[in-house]
Amino acid sequence: AKEVTLRFAHQNPESGLSSTTCVAPWLKQVEDATGGAVKIEPYYGETLAKGKDMWNAVKMGITDIGWAFHGYWPGMTPVTDVISLPAMSFETAEKGSEVLWKLYEKYPVIQKEFDDVKVLLFYTSPPYSLITVEKPVKNLDDIKGMKIRMSGGPSTEMVKALGAVPMLIPMPDNYISLQKGVIDGMGAPWEAIQVWRFYEVTKYYTEVPFPAVYFSIIMNKRKWNSLDKEVQDAIMSVSGEAGSKFWGKHFFDDMRTSGIKKVEEVGNGNNIFTLAPEERQKWIDVGGKPVWDGWVSTMEKNGVSNAREILDTTIALGKE
Amino acid sequence: MSPIEAGFLGMFCVLVLLLARMHIGLAMGLIGFLGFAYITGWEPALGLLRTVPYTTFASEGLSVIPLFILMGAFAFEAGMSEDLYAAVHKIFGGLKGGLAMATVAACACFAAISGSSLATAATLGRVAMPEMKKYNYDLGLATGSIAAGGCIGILIPPSVILIIYGILTEQSIGKLFMAGVIPGILEAVFYIITIWLLTRRNPALGPPGPKASTKEKVRAFSRTWEVIVLFTIVIGGLYMGIFTPTEAAGIGAFCALCFAFMRGKMKWLNFKNSLTSTASTTGMLFLIIMGAMMLGYFFSVTRLPFEFASMVAALPINRYAILACIVVVILILGCLMDSLAIVLLTVPVFYPLILELNFDPIWFGIIVVRVTEMGLITPPVGLNVFVLNGITGVPMHTIFRGVTPFLLADILQLILLISLPQISLFLPNLMN
Amino acid sequence: MPSLYKFGNKVVQPAVNVMVSVAATALAVMMFLMAADVIFRYLFNSPIPGALELIEFLMAIIVPFSIAYCAKLKAHVTVDLVVERFPAKVRSILRFIITSISCVFVTLICWQNFAYIFETYQSNLTSAVLKIPAAPFVAAAAIGTAVFAIILFIELFQSKSKE
Ligand code: NA
Ligand code: NA
Numbered sequence: 001a002k003e004v005t006l007r008f009a010h011q012n013p014e015s016g017l018s019s020t021t022c023v024a025p026w027l028k029q030v031e032d033a034t035g036g037a038v039k040i041e042p043y044y045g046e047t048l049a050k051g052k053d054m055w056n057a058v059k060m061g062i063t064d065i066g067w068a069f070h071g072y073w074p075g076m077t078p079v080t081d082v083i084s085l086p087a088m089s090f091e092t093a094e095k096g097s098e099v100l101w102k103l104y105e106k107y108p109v110i111q112k113e114f115d116d117v118k119v120l121l122f123y124t125s126p127p128y129s130l131i132t133v134e135k136p137v138k139n140l141d142d143i144k145g146m147k148i149r150m151s152g153g154p155s156t157e158m159v160k161a162l163g164a165v166p167m168l169i170p171m172p173d174n175y176i177s178l179q180k181g182v183i184d185g186m187g188a189p190w191e192a193i194q195v196w197r198f199y200e201v202t203k204y205y206t207e208v209p210f211p212a213v214y215f216s217i218i219m220n221k222r223k224w225n226s227l228d229k230e231v232q233d234a235i236m237s238v239s240g241e242a243g244s245k246f247w248g249k250h251f252f253d254d255m256r257t258s259g260i261k262k263v264e265e266v267g268n269g270n271n272i273f274t275l276a277p278e279e280r281q282k283w284i285d286v287g288g289k290p291v292w293d294g295w296v297s298t299m300e301k302n303g304v305s306n307a308r309e310i311l312d313t314t315i316a317l318g319k320e
Numbered sequence: 321m322s323p324i325e326a327g328f329l330g331m332f333c334v335l336v337l338l339l340a341r342m343h344i345g346l347a348m349g350l351i352g353f354l355g356f357a358y359i360t361g362w363e364p365a366l367g368l369l370r371t372v373p374y375t376t377f378a379s380e381g382l383s384v385i386p387l388f389i390l391m392g393a394f395a396f397e398a399g400m401s402e403d404l405y406a407a408v409h410k411i412f413g414g415l416k417g418g419l420a421m422a423t424v425a426a427c428a429c430f431a432a433i434s435g436s437s438l439a440t441a442a443t444l445g446r447v448a449m450p451e452m453k454k455y456n457y458d459l460g461l462a463t464g465s466i467a468a469g470g471c472i473g474i475l476i477p478p479s480v481i482l483i484i485y486g487i488l489t490e491q492s493i494g495k496l497f498m499a500g501v502i503p504g505i506l507e508a509v510f511y512i513i514t515i516w517l518l519t520r521r522n523p524a525l526g527p528p529g530p531k532a533s534t535k536e537k538v539r540a541f542s543r544t545w546e547v548i549v550l551f552t553i554v555i556g557g558l559y560m561g562i563f564t565p566t567e568a569a570g571i572g573a574f575c576a577l578c579f580a581f582m583r584g585k586m587k588w589l590n591f592k593n594s595l596t597s598t599a600s601t602t603g604m605l606f607l608i609i610m611g612a613m614m615l616g617y618f619f620s621v622t623r624l625p626f627e628f629a630s631m632v633a634a635l636p637i638n639r640y641a642i643l644a645c646i647v648v649v650i651l652i653l654g655c656l657m658d659s660l661a662i663v664l665l666t667v668p669v670f671y672p673l674i675l676e677l678n679f680d681p682i683w684f685g686i687i688v689v690r691v692t693e694m695g696l697i698t699p700p701v702g703l704n705v706f707v708l709n710g711i712t713g714v715p716m717h718t719i720f721r722g723v724t725p726f727l728l729a730d731i732l733q734l735i736l737l738i739s740l741p742q743i744s745l746f747l748p749n750l751m752n
Numbered sequence: 753m754p755s756l757y758k759f760g761n762k763v764v765q766p767a768v769n770v771m772v773s774v775a776a777t778a779l780a781v782m783m784f785l786m787a788a789d790v791i792f793r794y795l796f797n798s799p800i801p802g803a804l805e806l807i808e809f810l811m812a813i814i815v816p817f818s819i820a821y822c823a824k825l826k827a828h829v830t831v832d833l834v835v836e837r838f839p840a841k842v843r844s845i846l847r848f849i850i851t852s853i854s855c856v857f858v859t860l861i862c863w864q865n866f867a868y869i870f871e872t873y874q875s876n877l878t879s880a881v882l883k884i885p886a887a888p889f890v891a892a893a894a895i896g897t898a899v900f901a902i903i904l905f906i907e908l909f910q911s912k913s914k915e
Contacts, residue, residue, distance in 0.1 A: 374812065570787050
């Protein structure tokens with residue numbers, strides 16, 4: 001078969017941790033699976049398209065394949081947002097990624113939101129951990145009035161419901177904001193705690209029912225359709241559910257151990273907490289369920305009559 | 321034609337369009353668009369026209385550019401530049417060539433509140449030129465010291481060019497600003513020494529002005545406190561990590577406006593003028609940035625920067641020899657283009673190479689800015705010279721003659737900055 | 753032809769005047785917003801919600817309108833070095849060609865931006881905190897480039913003596 005070269009655009013730099021542990025190995029998997037019929041030319045560090053422009057860059061073919069963070073586009077994939085509601089039932093990114101892929105396969109209303117592109121895989125972060133600078137958070141009273149950086153959307157509403165003040169700060173400014181006390185804490189996955197060195201400026205870590213965020217690896221439709229059936233199948237053999245789980249695990253879950261190790265190295269190893277079961281349920285009742293209901297009623301108003309069922313399925317799949 | 325050949329051809333076409341008087345931003349954008357279409361097809365290229373303008377305009381990170389320009393505009397309308405000049409004038413005035421030295425020193429001070437070299441040269445051109453004419457200064461020395469001194473505007477922070485460099489390379493703008501402080505002061509010192517040497521050899525170039533008493537000096541300096549406060553807030557805030565660059569710019573502009581009000585210099589008309597002149601500069605800069613972004617994506621897709629970097633880095637020659645070549649290329653471009661365009665055009669190409677060669681990226685930013693500064697006063701296209709010609713009416717060739725000794729000083733300072741990276745890196749390294 | 757140039761200017765000038773006023777106002781608002789955000793955060797411990805996205809939207813208005821204003825002022829930098837050695841006839845032909853190319857290119861950008869308004873509107877893209885729709889701000893970019901294209905088009909009819 002003739003050899004095809006595909007452009008792959010990614011926001012993060014080539015030297016980044018996730019680029020070496022997840023992105024590059026997956027690109028290699030694609031090349032190997034197609035038996036050399038596909039060659040991938042990676043463009044790291046926004047050299048071909050800005051992270052914010054990725055959706056359009058893929059849609060119009062500026063890049064053939066692109067890494068998409070859906071937090072950039074509020075309002076564009078509202079049904080898929082179900083996976084980023086607070087207090088979901090999955091505990092790892094691998095599980096969350098698997099759930100999202102299954103939801104996508106099951107519900108045409110989610111597929112429709114991705115009509116403009118060919119979805120190769122989805123992945124999610126694990127539920128964010130709460131990291132704080134000065135005060136440990138073990139119950140709802142502790143978090144009252146704290147200024148907490150979140151990433152917009154449902155997470156903002158949850159923080160409000162919990163009685164804290166949500167803050168929106170660009171990622172690169174968070175280190176200084178934590179250090180200078182501009183914020184008291186933030187929601188972050190262990191990957192970010194390690195990559196952005198937050199462990200240097202925060203003391204306390206609590207596993208709480210915060211929401212996760214989600215990503216997709218998407219491909220230009222015309223380019224996809226131009227590929228031979230065997231090549232398509234070969235690409236999907238390392239994408240789809242398997243690929244989703246691979247990204248979730250290697251982009252996020254693998255960083256948990258090394259992140260905790262960093263925290264231990266600076267002497268805060270004893271400051272990693274988990275909420276007691278009844279306390280956790282309180283957080284879900286106060287900060288989770290109202291946001292779920294808000295999402296369901298908004299979706300139903302927009303004509304998604306099975307919104308409640310989608311939510312229940314998500315929770316059920318996460319527990320499996 | 322291979323993609324890499326297409327990349328080189330694209331660069332050549334940009335220069336041709338430029339010489340045919342096309343706007344630099346449109347020339348870069350057009351070649352970026354056509355080149356992208358050649359490699360990827362029309363639809364992706366049109367996609368570039370769809371996404372790049374809006375993303376470039378609606379950028380929180382780039383909002384620091386109009387805000388810093390606005391700060392300088394308010395400071396100018398408030399008459400702060402005149403007071404600055406009056407103050408340094410009192411110190412140097414009595415010396416041979418003292419007024420020219422005062423001009424350079426005032427440029428360095430004004431640089432601390434102005435983000436652009438053109439604005440610095442234009443402002444001091446209006447303020448200092450009449451004084452130097454009054455004392456029968458040689459027109460070459462007078463205009464030369466303003467044109468060269470104006471360059472300091474983009475080395476001492478705030479600096480539009482350093483902001484762009486930081487955004488292109490994902491380096492900390494705060495650190496880049498810190499890195500520019502000492503080289504900027506050093507540049508002023510080099511220029512003052514140059515003037516001293518020139519007037520010692522030929523005193524007729526710059527006759528001494530009146531001497532000022534200590535009391536007069538103190539009084540003149542007491543009128544410059546606003547500038548000092550502004551610089552402290554902006555640069556101090558960045559250094560201490562209290563502000564992000566955007567916040568520093570917003571607060572700086574706001575404080576400059578407050579000072580202008582307190583001085584009674586901010587009438588409705590002044591306010592309006594500051595805003596519209598900032599809008600005009602903003603429009604000019606962003607059209608160039610937009611075009612450069614498009615051209616940059618074209619270069620990316622040719623893989624020219626990556627291949628170029630690995631190819632050159634593998635050559636068996638000293639890395640300083642490679643750096644010297646980069647400097648020469650930027651100098652040549654500096655003869656033709658304005659400094660922002662040069663940075664936007666060359667940094668994406670050279671930056672991977674600089675990393676490959678293990679040079680410090682912050683230090684390289686200072687070197688790039690120092691070299692593009694020289695482009696502002698080299699013929700045939702020397703924007704500072706054009707601006708002064710516009711303001712003072714002194715013929716272009718006289719001004720170009722006047723800046724020649726300053727260019728020699730530039731080369732010496734550049735060699736110093738390259739051989740002693742600590743001059744640039746001392747302050748930013750203290751920040752951690 | 754020069755009369756067409758005059759007529760065109762008469763039509764465009766008021767539009768540009770409005771645009772620069774809007775851009776200047778947005779610029780002032782952006783400065784006050786930024787300052788207020790910082791002051792509220794440090795003194796009263798409560799930042800302005802959504803300041804970040806408001807700044808992005810303000811920039812989306814300031815920049816394209818400023819570009820149109822700048823084009824009308826002819827404040828854009830060009831290089832005169834080679835062209836000024838050519839005879840007047842060649843010079844005016846060259847100017848016509850370059851202005852035409854520029855006009856076509858800016859028109860292409862404008863067309864794509866209008867398509868982008870539609871696309872943004874359909875996709876329901878909003879801002880993260882205040883949920884402000886993005887489409888109107890894409891429209892600002894489209895309008896700015898449209899006026900820019902018209903200014904370039906009118907320049908084609910500028911009399912040769914005006915160079
Ligand atoms: Na400056
Ligand atoms: Na030059």
